[in-house]
Amino acid sequence: MKRSGVCAIVALASTLLIEPALAEIIALKAGHLIDPATATVSQNKIVLIEGAKIVDVVDRMPVPAPARVIDLSASWVLPGxxxxxxxxxxxxxxxxxxxxxxxxxxxxxxxGLRNAQDMLRAGFTTVRDVGNAGQYADTDLRRAIEAGLFVGPTIVNAGKIIAPFGGQQDAVSHDVGPCWNYEYIDADGVEEVRKAVRTNLFYGARVIKLVSDARGGTHGVYTEEEIRVAAEEAHRAGVTLAVHAKDDLTAKAAVLGGADSIEHAYAVTDPVLKLMKQKGTYLVNTDIPLSHVLAGNPANPAVARERARAKLARLRRAYDLGVLIAFGTDVTHDLPGRDRGRMSLDFIDVWLEAGIGSPYIVKAMTTHGARLMRIDGERGAIAKGQYADLIATPANPLDDARVLAEVSFVMKEGRVVARTGSPE
Ligand SMILES: [Zn+2]
Incomplete structure (x- = not known):
C-alpha cells in the first residue's frame, strides 16, 4: 500500500505509541549515507540497529540477513x-x-507534547528547550518521553529561565505582582544565581538558561562574575550554559564568563564575534524568517524588513569570522496550517539567504548541535555506538538544504516514527 501525506505520517506515529520496543536487529539499507561532520557521502551502506542503538555500519548484508530490513537505497540518510x-x-x-x-x-x-511530536515528525530527533514552560512542564514532558509513555524527541530542557529581577518583562505593573515568577527565577548577585542554577538542576533541568537583557537600562544585565558562577555550577553538574544576549554589552560578559552559547546576538559586532570564535562559544542565531514576521502583521513592515536584513548580515559576518553556529529557531506560536516542525524548517531559508552553503547548514543542524549540548558521543552521527536517531530525504541535502523540508523517513532510537512513500 502506498502511503503519502501528513495523515499517513500521523497514523504511523500514533500506532507506535502502543508498539513495544523490539530487540530484533534491523538492517537499514542506506543508498547514500551522509556524514555531516565532513560533508561526505558513502554509497550503499547498511546500518545495523539493535534496540535503540547502532551496532555497526557495514558494506554487505550479514549472513543470514536480519529478519527486518528497511530499504532506503533510493534515499539520502543522515543523523536526525x-x-x-x-x-x-x-x-x-x-x-x-x-x-x-x-x-x-x-x-x-x-x-509541549503536541509540539514535540510535530518536531519529531519533521525530522528533529533532539531539541534543546530553553524555558517558558510554567512550573517545569518541560521536565514532566522530558520524563514522560524518556519513560516511554509517548514517542517524542530527546529533550534537553532548561527548567525556569534565570534572570535579574523581573524576568524578561519590560512593563508589568506592581499591582499585578510578579507573575513572571511562573516562568522565571529572579536571581541577582552571584549567590542568588548559584542557588537558582541548583534549584533548576534539582527540578530536572538538563541545560541552564540565563537571560541578560538591558531592557532599556542596565538593570537586566548580568555581570561577568554572575555568568561565571552559573557556568561553573552548570559545568560541575555536567550540563551547559545558554545565555540570551542581544548586544555587545550583554554578550561580551556572557562569553568571558564562560557561557557555552549565546542565544540571538542580533546586534553583536565583530569584536565580540571574534571573542566568541576565540573562546569556542556557539552562536544560536534564531533569526526568524521574514515570512513569519510579515504573517504577524507588524505595525511597520519596512522596519521589520530592515531588521531581518540586519540579522542576515550578522549571521553572515559570524560565519565569515569562523564562529561556531548551531541551528536554533525560537518558534513560540503556530501559524495557520503550519505546526512547529514545519515552521522550524522554514528557518533554513534564512541561512541560505545569508549565503551560507548547504553543507554548513546540515552540520549546524546535526554535528554542531550535538557538540554544543555535549551529547556528540551518543547522538549527531551515524556510527557504531550512537543512538539510532536518523532521517532520510529524497535528494541530497548537501546540495540543497531545502530538501530537509521533505523528510521522508524518521527513526527515533530504533523505532520508525514517520515514513512516506513505499512501505518497508
Ligand atoms: Zn527564545
Missing part, C-alpha cells in the same frame, strides 16, 4: 536534526501573565 532553541510548552500569542492565568501546568505539558 537538532533544534537548539525551542519553547515547546509556550504560546506567545497570549501575554505572559495571561498565559499564567489561562493555562495550567497540565495544559502546558500537553501543548
Amino acid at each position: 536534526l537538532m533544534d537548539l532553541h525551542t519553547h515547546l510548552s509556550y504560546d506567545y500569542t497570549a501575554a505572559l501573565c495571561t498565559n499564567y492565568l489561562a493555562h495550567g501546568n497540565g495544559y502546558r505539558t500537553l501543548m
Whole structure:
C-alpha cells in the first residue's frame, strides 16, 4: 500500500505509541549515507540497529540477513536534526501573565507534547528547550518521553529561565505582582544565581538558561562574575550554559564568563564575534524568517524588513569570522496550517539567504548541535555506538538544504516514527 501525506505520517506515529520496543536487529539499507561532520557521502551502506542503538555500519548484508530490513537505497540518510532553541510548552500569542492565568501546568505539558511530536515528525530527533514552560512542564514532558509513555524527541530542557529581577518583562505593573515568577527565577548577585542554577538542576533541568537583557537600562544585565558562577555550577553538574544576549554589552560578559552559547546576538559586532570564535562559544542565531514576521502583521513592515536584513548580515559576518553556529529557531506560536516542525524548517531559508552553503547548514543542524549540548558521543552521527536517531530525504541535502523540508523517513532510537512513500 502506498502511503503519502501528513495523515499517513500521523497514523504511523500514533500506532507506535502502543508498539513495544523490539530487540530484533534491523538492517537499514542506506543508498547514500551522509556524514555531516565532513560533508561526505558513502554509497550503499547498511546500518545495523539493535534496540535503540547502532551496532555497526557495514558494506554487505550479514549472513543470514536480519529478519527486518528497511530499504532506503533510493534515499539520502543522515543523523536526525537538532533544534537548539525551542519553547515547546509556550504560546506567545497570549501575554505572559495571561498565559499564567489561562493555562495550567497540565495544559502546558500537553501543548509541549503536541509540539514535540510535530518536531519529531519533521525530522528533529533532539531539541534543546530553553524555558517558558510554567512550573517545569518541560521536565514532566522530558520524563514522560524518556519513560516511554509517548514517542517524542530527546529533550534537553532548561527548567525556569534565570534572570535579574523581573524576568524578561519590560512593563508589568506592581499591582499585578510578579507573575513572571511562573516562568522565571529572579536571581541577582552571584549567590542568588548559584542557588537558582541548583534549584533548576534539582527540578530536572538538563541545560541552564540565563537571560541578560538591558531592557532599556542596565538593570537586566548580568555581570561577568554572575555568568561565571552559573557556568561553573552548570559545568560541575555536567550540563551547559545558554545565555540570551542581544548586544555587545550583554554578550561580551556572557562569553568571558564562560557561557557555552549565546542565544540571538542580533546586534553583536565583530569584536565580540571574534571573542566568541576565540573562546569556542556557539552562536544560536534564531533569526526568524521574514515570512513569519510579515504573517504577524507588524505595525511597520519596512522596519521589520530592515531588521531581518540586519540579522542576515550578522549571521553572515559570524560565519565569515569562523564562529561556531548551531541551528536554533525560537518558534513560540503556530501559524495557520503550519505546526512547529514545519515552521522550524522554514528557518533554513534564512541561512541560505545569508549565503551560507548547504553543507554548513546540515552540520549546524546535526554535528554542531550535538557538540554544543555535549551529547556528540551518543547522538549527531551515524556510527557504531550512537543512538539510532536518523532521517532520510529524497535528494541530497548537501546540495540543497531545502530538501530537509521533505523528510521522508524518521527513526527515533530504533523505532520508525514517520515514513512516506513505499512501505518497508
Ligand atoms: Zn527564545
